[in-house]
């Protein structure tokens with residue numbers, strides 16, 4: 001069973017930018033961007049040490065780099081190139097009309 005929540009409007013998600021959206025009842029903002037024409041979404045927390053990717057995340061060539069220790073996470077696979085046992089979760093994205101929804105579970 002999925003726990004699907006509305007995050008934002010499609011137009012709020014911009015290619016080349018990381019944008020975080022607070023969702024009621026969810027601890028960390030939902031981060032979004034566009035990769036190869038598709039909206040991607042993931043939790044706004046670094047899996048290395050629980051810091052905010054709203055504050056410390058930088059989008060670079062299809063990856064998110066956390067500025068705290070410099071680890072990079074591929075937005076397609078979630079893999080961390082520095083620590084193979086770390087991964088950034090990605091949410092399943094569903095577009096409903098002009099709205100972006102993600103499955104938290």
Ligand code: FES
Nearest residue numbers: 046048049066069
């Ligand atoms: S806290 Fe993000 S790389 Fe260490």
